[in-house]
Amino acid sequence: MPADPDPIRAQLIEARRNQILDAATTVFAEKGFHRTTTKEIASTAGVSEGTIYNYFDSKEGLLVGILTRLAELDTLDEELMGALQGDPRDFLVTMLRRRLGLIDRVHDMVLAVLPEVLVTPKLRERFYRQFVLRTATSLEHYVQACIETGHIRPVNAPLTARAVQGAFVGLLLFRLFGDEVVLAGWGDYPEVLATVMFDGLRPRADEAGGESR
Amino acid sequence: MPADPDPIRAQLIEARRNQILDAATTVFAEKGFHRTTTKEIASTAGVSEGTIYNYFDSKEGLLVGILTRLAELDTLDEELMGALQGDPRDFLVTMLRRRLGLIDRVHDMVLAVLPEVLVTPKLRERFYRQFVLRTATSLEHYVQACIETGHIRPVNAPLTARAVQGAFVGLLLFRLFGDEVVLAGWGDYPEVLATVMFDGLRPRADEAGGESR
Amino acid sequence: MPADPDPIRAQLIEARRNQILDAATTVFAEKGFHRTTTKEIASTAGVSEGTIYNYFDSKEGLLVGILTRLAELDTLDEELMGALQGDPRDFLVTMLRRRLGLIDRVHDMVLAVLPEVLVTPKLRERFYRQFVLRTATSLEHYVQACIETGHIRPVNAPLTARAVQGAFVGLLLFRLFGDEVVLAGWGDYPEVLATVMFDGLRPRADEAGGESR
Amino acid sequence: MPADPDPIRAQLIEARRNQILDAATTVFAEKGFHRTTTKEIASTAGVSEGTIYNYFDSKEGLLVGILTRLAELDTLDEELMGALQGDPRDFLVTMLRRRLGLIDRVHDMVLAVLPEVLVTPKLRERFYRQFVLRTATSLEHYVQACIETGHIRPVNAPLTARAVQGAFVGLLLFRLFGDEVVLAGWGDYPEVLATVMFDGLRPRADEAGGESR
């Protein structure tokens, strides 16, 4: 008799949960939380309605499940800390690339979750702390550190951090809306944003009437 | 038959419509579109449920009504064109101030409308064209013009415009989430953002301690 | 403009409530609370399902409504007090006749309510206080008074009261079960019970080998 | 095929059945048949849901099982017949004591079964014949016999039997409702009821203070 059949059981449970969450994410993203019926989620996941409730407390529990998954994707903190030594412009570009690369996996999850999050105090608070604030704080510390090492000019760190993060989030919204320009320029965006942020829009003395880089 | 009892009648009708839209905006913003019942809207507006249907086709018609109102607030184009002569940094600060000042009126409307918009193709398309794309295009033209007049360095205009707009929208989201830093720094934000955008984060040669790249 | 159209409105509401409660009573009595669907109640009442919920909070609210109606039928107290002067045997017969006459109206209500009451602490408590205990206490006082006036032998008043009441309730159960003997002897029951209770089953000295009264 | 592993097997089966019926009785009595889930019964019994269905056809089969158990407790007939010789008052007291002593085992079973029985024609019929009518008929014969031997006055035997039985059942209901008086007077009840029944409530000529009618 094996000492623990539990691991196998646990893996099956996890797989089933993921199967259901995948389906929920897809359908929520497509039609919105409220216009999606549990029956639809079930048939998309290839299980019965009842099975959903063997793995989640309620329809809203699926939202929380997706939220939790999103949180697990987030490992910004480590990156930030690990990258502290490098040049901030390179760091920004790298971070943006990574985030933008993640977007395919994240896109639907955010779309599935955000509309409800905006409007449900409990979820809003959770989402804010888990994503918005967590990232903002990390960035803030990073900017502060860069200022102290002289890599960045002495700007208002908290607000600047939010400006950078806001620009990124705004971009995500453009993508959610299917903006052609953003979709086409997706790969260039890190460089463009880094340029704007670090070099500024103001013409340099050495760029009189100049051409673009 | 009198020639025109219309004007008065029309004004009454408009007033009643606004009364209902105000109520809908408030309650949608607070609880979300789907969690709000027509009964709630009616009682908040101080009318009966039936009356709502004398002024709007359906519950969704209220969303469209709010969307239309939002559009009426938007007069960016004129500003942009009128301001073309000035210094772009001043323009950015002015525009941000104006927008941020508008925010109190806009906040609830956006919150009422956005979650549904994100998830309803018809509304999404409408919202995208009416707000996102319209503003983006104006900004794009403006940036392009500035580049041509030498007020701005030769950057990728469409992407840059979206970066600026995205930073603004992201800020709005921070506010929707009740972020303390953004709320406290609300008044400073135009200057901070303008500084980042125009002067860049990179230390200038003439700044003490700073070393250029 | 009439000062109060309210009374009419109130009467309509009351009528509709009764219409629904009548239907619920009938169907609950026939199939039991849980086997009865709201759809069935609605169609029996000749209204739509939704209408039920305009008048009652929930399916369980219907039970409470029936319970309340039962309570309104109950005017034992006054009878008891008014009858205190008379002979207790006559009183018992009169009371039983009245109660048994009421039974047609009460039968279904009890059948509708009792099974749930027995098994739902909240309802049980309410039912016990409102019917069982209230009647028991009245009877108890009555028996006590009769003892003091010498109309009844000095027995244990509380227990005796419960014996009388229990005999009546037991009879009701027989009827609920459709017992032929009880149904056939329904009209005779008051006399029989009064005889047993007052004269006792033990043969009297003066009734040697005698015939019934 | 072995000739008899049966006895042992049969005992195990019986034990498991009882284990399940005990659990069902407890939970049905506490929350009612319909509010009890098979999962609850299973966990109370310490088995899995599936196991229940190895021993019973359906959830309703559990009710029938409890009903059958109740029937097995009932051995009134023999008592009645065996006791025919004695004094009827002594018999009543003895029988009541025995029944009241049984009550602890019976209480939950009745509570588990009665609400459904009242409302389910099939069960109602079965219960009526097996308990109500069977006991009533025995009592009726007994009373009739007592009348013929002169131990009891010539009353209406069937109705009187039901009066006695009804008083007992009513008492049981008081207990189900948790009536304090009945609970406290439980031990005295046989004597009290016997006194009422046999001696009557009417004051005797030989009782001080009492004046006869």
Added chain:
DNA sequence: AATGAATGAGTCTTCATTCAT
């Protein structure tokens, strides 16, 4: 125009029962 009672389609959720392991 205003009202609000009536409607009934639609949905989440529960739970008895089955069956592969």
Added chain:
DNA sequence: CATGAATGAAGACTCATTCAT
């Protein structure tokens, strides 16, 4: 025999919409 995950039918309840007054 025991298990417990999967099933899906069924039902209470909600709420946008209508319409007679």
